[in-house]
Each structure stands twice: as C-alpha cells, then as structure tokens.
Amino acid sequence: MMRGSKIHFVPGWDCHGLPIEIKVLSELGGKAQNLSAMEIREKARSFAKAAIEKQKSAFIRWGIMADWNNCYYTFDGRYEARQLRIFYEMYDKGLIYRSYKPVFWSPSSRTALAEAELEYNPEHVSCSVYVKFPLLKPSPKLASLIDGSSPVSFLVWTTQPWTIPANQAVCYMPESKYAVVKCSKSGDFYVLAADKVTSVASTLETTFEVISTFSGVDLENGTCAHPFISERVSPLLPASHVTMTKGTGLVHTAPAHGMEDYSVASQHNLSMDCLVNEDGVFTDAAGPELQNKAVLEEGTDAVIKMLQAAKNLLKEEKLVHSYPYDWRTKKPVVIRASKQWFVNITDIKTTAKELFKKVKFIPGSALNAMVEMMDRRPYWCISRQRVWGVPIPVFHHKTKDEFLINSQTIEHIIKLVEEHGSDIWWTLPPEQLLPKEVLSQVGGPDALEYVPGQDILDIWFDSGTSWSYVLPGTDQRADLYMEGKDQLGGWFQSSLLTSVAARNKSPFKTVVVHGFTLGEKGEKMSKSLGNVIDPDVVINGGQDQSKEPPYGADVLRWWVAESNVFTEVIISPSVLNAARDDISKLRNTLRFLLGNVAGFNPETDSIPVNNMYFIDQYMLHLLQDLANKITDAYKQYDFGKVVRLLRAFYTRELSNFYFSIIKDRLYCENADDPKRRSCQTALAEILDVMVRSFAPILPHLAEEVFQYVPYIKEPKSVFRTGWIRTSSIWKKPGLEEAIESACAMRDSFLGSIPGRNAAEYEVIIVIEPGLLFEIIEMLQAEETSSTSQLNELMMASQTTLLSQEPRAVTADVTELKGTFLINLEGGDIREESSYKVIVMPTTKEKCPRCWKYTAESSDTLCPRCTGVVRGK
Numbered sequence: 001m002m003r004g005s006k007i008h009f010v011p012g013w014d015c016h017g018l019p020i021e022i023k024v025l026s027e028l029g030g031k032a033q034n035l036s037a038m039e040i041r042e043k044a045r046s047f048a049k050a051a052i053e054k055q056k057s058a059f060i061r062w063g064i065m066a067d068w069n070n071c072y073y074t075f076d077g078r079y080e081a082r083q084l085r086i087f088y089e090m091y092d093k094g095l096i097y098r099s100y101k102p103v104f105w106s107p108s109s110r111t112a113l114a115e116a117e118l119e120y121n122p123e124h125v126s127c128s129v130y131v132k133f134p135l136l137k138p139s140p141k142l143a144s145l146i147d148g149s150s151p152v153s154f155l156v157w158t159t160q161p162w163t164i165p166a167n168q169a170v171c172y173m174p175e176s177k178y179a180v181v182k183c184s185k186s187g188d189f190y191v192l193a194a195d196k197v198t199s200v201a202s203t204l205e206t207t208f209e210v211i212s213t214f215s216g217v218d219l220e221n222g223t224c225a226h227p228f229i230s231e232r233v234s235p236l237l238p239a240s241h242v243t244m245t246k247g248t249g250l251v252h253t254a255p256a257h258g259m260e261d262y263s264v265a266s267q268h269n270l271s272m273d274c275l276v277n278e279d280g281v282f283t284d285a286a287g288p289e290l291q292n293k294a295v296l297e298e299g300t301d302a303v304i305k306m307l308q309a310a311k312n313l314l315k316e317e318k319l320v321h322s323y324p325y326d327w328r329t330k331k332p333v334v335i336r337a338s339k340q341w342f343v344n345i346t347d348i349k350t351t352a353k354e355l356f357k358k359v360k361f362i363p364g365s366a367l368n369a370m371v372e373m374m375d376r377r378p379y380w381c382i383s384r385q386r387v388w389g390v391p392i393p394v395f396h397h398k399t400k401d402e403f404l405i406n407s408q409t410i411e412h413i414i415k416l417v418e419e420h421g422s423d424i425w426w427t428l429p430p431e432q433l434l435p436k437e438v439l440s441q442v443g444g445p446d447a448l449e450y451v452p453g454q455d456i457l458d459i460w461f462d463s464g465t466s467w468s469y470v471l472p473g474t475d476q477r478a479d480l481y482m483e484g485k486d487q488l489g490g491w492f493q494s495s496l497l498t499s500v501a502a503r504n505k506s507p508f509k510t511v512v513v514h515g516f517t518l519g520e521k522g523e524k525m526s527k528s529l530g531n532v533i534d535p536d537v538v539i540n541g542g543q544d545q546s547k548e549p550p551y552g553a554d555v556l557r558w559w560v561a562e563s564n565v566f567t568e569v570i571i572s573p574s575v576l577n578a579a580r581d582d583i584s585k586l587r588n589t590l591r592f593l594l595g596n597v598a599g600f601n602p603e604t605d606s607i608p609v610n611n612m613y614f615i616d617q618y619m620l621h622l623l624q625d626l627a628n629k630i631t632d633a634y635k636q637y638d639f640g641k642v643v644r645l646l647r648a649f650y651t652r653e654l655s656n657f658y659f660s661i662i663k664d665r666l667y668c669e670n671a672d673d674p675k676r677r678s679c680q681t682a683l684a685e686i687l688d689v690m691v692r693s694f695a696p697i698l699p700h701l702a703e704e705v706f707q708y709v710p711y712i713k714e715p716k717s718v719f720r721t722g723w724i725r726t727s728s729i730w731k732k733p734g735l736e737e738a739i740e741s742a743c744a745m746r747d748s749f750l751g752s753i754p755g756r757n758a759a760e761y762e763v764i765i766v767i768e769p770g771l772l773f774e775i776i777e778m779l780q781a782e783e784t785s786s787t788s789q790l791n792e793l794m795m796a797s798q799t800t801l802l803s804q805e806p807r808a809v810t811a812d813v814t815e816l817k818g819t820f821l822i823n824l825e826g827g828d829i830r831e832e833s834s835y836k837v838i839v840m841p842t843t844k845e846k847c848p849r850c851w852k853y854t855a856e857s858s859d860t861l862c863p864r865c866t867g868v869v870r871g872k
Helices: 018-034 039-062 077-092 140-147 162-167 194-204 259-268 298-308 344-355 365-378 408-418 437-444 459-466 466-470 491-503 535-540 552-563 573-596 612-637 640-667 673-693 698-708 733-752 771-777 789-794 863-871
Strands: 096-106 111-113 118-137 154-159 169-172 177-183 188-195 208-215 224-225 234-236 251-253 313-326 334-343 359-363 395-397 451-452 478-484 507-512 759-768 798-802 816-823 829-840
Touching: 018 039, 039 535, 077 096, 077 408, 077 459, 077 466, 077 491, 096 259, 118 162, 118 298, 140 154, 140 208, 154 162, 154 251, 162 395, 169 259, 177 194, 188 194, 188 251, 194 208, 208 334, 224 334, 234 259, 251 259, 298 313, 344 365, 344 491, 359 365, 365 491, 408 437, 466 491, 466 759, 478 491, 535 552, 552 573, 552 640, 552 698, 573 640, 573 673, 612 640, 612 673, 612 733, 612 789, 640 673, 640 789, 640 863, 673 698, 733 759, 733 771, 733 789, 733 816, 733 829, 759 771, 771 798, 771 816, 771 829, 789 798
Parallel strands: 154 188, 169 234, 359 507, 478 507, 759 798
Antiparallel strands: 096 111, 096 334, 118 154, 118 224, 118 313, 169 251, 177 188, 177 208, 224 234, 395 451, 759 829, 816 829
C-alpha cells in the first residue's frame, strides 16, 4: 500500500468443521447424546461467533491492517450459496461422484476424514503378524516345483490383523523372484519373495532351505485358502503396489480397508464388503467371535486367537511405527469402505501441474512438497458424517439406491440458502426443499419418495472455494495466498483443485508458505496439546508480570519479521527480550533524530546536497543503498533481511559512527550555521527513510514517530504518505573512498588510545603525494585545523595533514602505519598508498563550552565558541 498499490485484502474465518463440533459436544458432556442436529448447529455457531470476536480484537491489537467491519465468514448464507454453486458445477462436469470406496475413517469422530485432517503419530504401537495362507490350487509352474505330498503355504505379514477377516486375495509382484523354502524348525514348506528369505527366517528364529526359485509371473491363476474362514478362496493376483521393503513380498489384500487393495479389487471384481461399522467395531456379518469388538483393541486380539486356533499364525510382535491419527481427537483412524462423495482429481491434477509453471512459490521447495502431496492423493473424499457444515445438496430415494440432484433442485436450494443460510436443510420440511416442478414428479408433498441427504461438505471444500466469494473482478485471481506449510495438503490444495475444476485456472499467482512456531526446547505447539504461547500474553503480559512481562505488539511483530519464517521458529523469553532490546535501541536512535531536527524546516533550511559536509553526503549515499536493499527485501518477503539491514544501520552506521562524530557540530555551532543545517538535512532524510522502512513491521512505533516530527504540522498516517523516497544525486561512490580512507586512519588513531578521550590528542597524518593525499585534502584544505571536516571525523583536538614527515616531533608520540587501496570508476583507477598517523597529547586546554581541547586556558572559550557566542 505504501508503494502506491490499491490492496484488496478481506480477512475471513472458516467457521464450520469437526474441531468446533467436537469442542461444543465435549463441553456438554452427557447432554450431548440427546441433542438434535439444529441444537448442535446453534451451539457450534455461537461458539464460532465468540471465537471470531475474540480473534478479531486480537488481530486489530496486533496491528493487522484491514477493513474489520467487512470480513467474510463461511457460515454466511451468501458464502454457502456460492459454495453450493461450485459443487454443482463440478458435479455437472462429472468431477464429483458418489461411490463406495475405502476412506480414512475416524471411529472417535464417527466420520470420514481427508488426508489434510490426519496427523501421523510416530510412536503408534501395532500388533504385526506373520500368517500362513495354505496353498489350494497351485499355478502350473508352481505345481511342477512341489511334489504335492507336503502342504505348502504362502507367507504374509501385516500390521493390521483386524483386516484379515476381510481378506479377498494375496498379491505378488510379477517381475520379482519368489522361492519355495523348507523351514528347518517345522519342516513346513513356504512360498515368499527370494529377496526376503534370510530376513524373514531370522525374524521367525529359524532357517530356510531354498528348494527352488521362480518368477512372480509364474504364480498367475493360483489360489490359496483364507487362514481361518474355511469356505473362502483367496486368489493370487499381480499388483504394482507390492514392494520388497518390508514383509514377505506377498501382500494380504482387503479391498474394504486399503486404497491399493480397492484398485486391485476393481480390476478383478472381488468383493468389497466392509465388516466394520462407524464406531470402528466389527459388525454382525463378521461372525459371532468378532461382532461388537473394537477392531483396534479386542477385535485384533480375537483375530489373533482365530489364527492361532487354525494353526496359521507363525509370529506376533509389537511394532512401533508412524500411523495416521484424527487431527482433533488424537485417536487412531482406520481405513474402511463406505458410500461417500468424491472429487475425481486425476484430470484436475494434470491441469494443476501445468498451471504451477506460472505460480511463484516462496520458498521454492514448497512447490515440490505440494506436487508430492497431490500425487499421493488418489481421490478427494468431500463428504462428512457430521452436522456443523454446508449440506451436500442431494436427496436420497427412500427404498432404492438412487439420489436426486439437478439444475432445478440446486437453483431452488441456492436461493433458500442465500436468503436464510444452510440451516434450512434441517429446519424446512423436505417438500419445501424441492422446487414445485420437481416435487410433482417425485410423489408430491404427501408421498415424497426422497429424503434430504445427511452428509455435509468437507471444510477444505468450504475454505477452498473462498476465491469465488472473496476475489473481485472477472479474473478472480489473488496476487498472494499465504498460510502454513500444513496447508500444502489443505487450503492451498483445495483452493487450487476447486478453481481448476470450476474454471481451469489457478486462484493464485504467488504462494507464500511459512513454518511453525516451536517452544523453547523445539517442541511443536498446538491448541490441542495446550502448550501454545498466547500472543496476547506476549503483548499485554501474563498474570505474574515478573515472569511474563508485557512486550507490546511491536516486539511480537519484530520477532516474527526477524525469524526465518519459512522454517520452524522458536519463541522464548530470551528471544523476545532480544527483540525488545533491538526496539529499545531503535527508539533511542529515533529520539536522537527527532531531538536534533527540532527548529529545522526542510523547505527553508535544507542545504543542497553538493554543498553539504562530505560526511553528511556520505550518509545520504549509504542511505540510498540501504533504501534500495530494503525495498528489494520486502519484494521478496524477506522481512528478516529488512530487520538485519535496519539493525546494522542504526547501531553501526548511526549510533556508533555518525552520531558520535556530529554531536559537536549539532550542539556547539550556531543554530542556523550552514554546517549544522547540513547535518540536520541529512538527519531529516535519515529519519524519513528509517520510519518508512520499518513501518510495515512496527506500525505503532512508525505512527508514533510521525506524530512527533516537528516540521510536520498536521501529521497524516505514515501509511498514507507513500514509500521511501531517495534521490539519485545522493549516490556518490567516489565519496566512499574519501570517508573510508579517512576512517581507516581514524580507526588506527582510536585503536591506539583505548578507553581515552580522543579530544585530548592531536593527530598528524602523513600521506605521500598522490591520489590518496588529494582525496583526504578534500576534507581539510589547510595544513592544521581543529574545525575541519577531517578533524571532526578524527574527533581529535586538532589534525595536521602533511605530504612528508614532520621535521621534529616530541618524544611521547605514537606512530602508526597503514596502507589504503583506492578503487575508483569500477576498478579502472586502482592505487595503493601508504600513510602514517602520528598521535600525541594536546598542549591546549579544555574549552568549558564544547569540552574540546582547543582553548588557550581552562577559563576561556576556544576560538570557535567565542565566535558563536559573540554572534548570538
């Protein structure tokens, strides 16, 4: 905005979803069981509204600039209506369909979940088993390799024994080598991958004698028996998902409980029956020994007992591995087949990848991460079996497996939702949810054959359609989407997929992906773990302010800006204290600047650049370079670089260097002396550039400074006065050589008198005739001076500039030698010159007014001060 752009930024809230619904129900405890859908929705809505108000006031306090009276909310009827329109457009194109497929299912939340709603627990313990599947009908090749008299079994390993009752096949890798082996312990014959013979034998604490080997292809058309369901035959089938990394090279296949298993079943027409209900419990169809048992608990134990009883269990062991958990309840999920609504993302993914070529990702690595996540996703399940969300606008037939949705029904529902919100799905009688012309075709109001569906849309579909509601104009493309890296599989992805599906284009031009905040010990923070450092406590302080002091919003913002936000960032008291110290030093710098431009009017008192002191011109030269670098860093969203550049400038260039040199000129020269005005001209420009530079990061401090600039009579907001302004005539590369060579001599001098007052010494600088002498001569025309620009820089009592050694020097002198390489015109002029700095105590007295050792006696003013006082 400061650089002159009109910014369209609408803050918004995703208001629906499982986290809010679970929170509301958990607060109600036992009462939750008897609530109707509408009662749950009303409580969820008031919870969301309260949270929004709290968060909104926090964002305003943090200095986030927005029109806070015009936000978007995904529970707003107009937003929901727009979302339903996109749903229907995608349905109409054949991109949304209903199907019976395995999906991630959370028994603790009783709903399907998408990949983005999972988190992986690396400490999960599963019960892994090695199981025998007895050979029934060998393939011709296998028949020729075994004598037929001894039984042979296929060895299978799984970490999910509860899925074995749903087994429909055993898969192999056609290109791999397999072996028939004899077990030294039991004398039994087994088939497994040749590569796995040694490792499996060692796990089973035995040895295998390899009888023969053959190719996976040779298993085709063979079958084996289910390990404990006597009448079930499991065919041997080729599959591309079989790997040799773990297990036996033979994979137990349960189509209702695995994505890859499902695709094998689709190719070979296998049964996909699911024996697990919404609570993660075996159904009656699983048989008397298993029914009503939770699959991840006693259900697993029961399956293992059945394997033991059938003598087909070879080994059972605990396995610690990464396993998906419900992101909100922190309980494990299962994969189970159920009727759900899906987005067919195969074609969308291809287009999306093409569009990525025109999207800028910051950091660049985020692009590959997002592509990988999309590739891992075979389909997107968008239905949820909950009530706090936008209903999927379909009607199901009461007796047949049919549903109703068309352009007439959707237009009618959209109109109702736009006006009254999506509550109508639960509050209106079904006959009012259908338009009259459709109603008459489906049994009329009294004998209606259809009922409204009970599923709601995934909240990622909710938030993913925000582009269609929020972005203005016909293009509806954002210059920037910004979120955390967990959204590479969430909001970034759902926004892209819905936008590509609806109109074949990306909703964003640039994507900025940030990391997470970690605790002092590097532990992840999360609301559900309760270890979040509350930004409001950082700003306003905690209950015990000696332990949790109030830092204010700008310290929090400076810490954010300074952090490398593209990785994980640690927040701790020590980090915040460092940020507070930085801002404290910055405030002191600003106070010095403000104090010393008092009584200065840039319009009438400024000195033209070429008439200014060289040191003042040099500061403008540095200032222009700083301004360019800061502008570039902001363009790259590299706020850390902005902080580092600013901090180096105000500590090194200003406080430690420039301010220490100019105090005498500011405090002791005549108020309107051109020398002093030269300095004030530079200070006014430095103040202006600095305030604009940090305004986006420290808005409160910038506004405060703007209220106190003495020559701004009616201060406007700093944000309404444009970006940094510099002038090309400030750029003077030749000056760098003059000031930096003089500074090299100054450093030699100051280094020789550590801890002493430089004003108590005189300095003689000897430079052989040549370029360096000519350059330094610009700073001091006369041979000896206590008021020259060179002497101001040296901070000595007086400085003498000679082109040859002085004839006589007193005994108590220090001689320092050095060289300086002059490099001008981009390297065309290069000359190395040597110099000598001679340091000796001054013979003059301390002036009682300026405290420089330039007076003839301690009770008289020095010549400079005499002139100034008389002038008054």
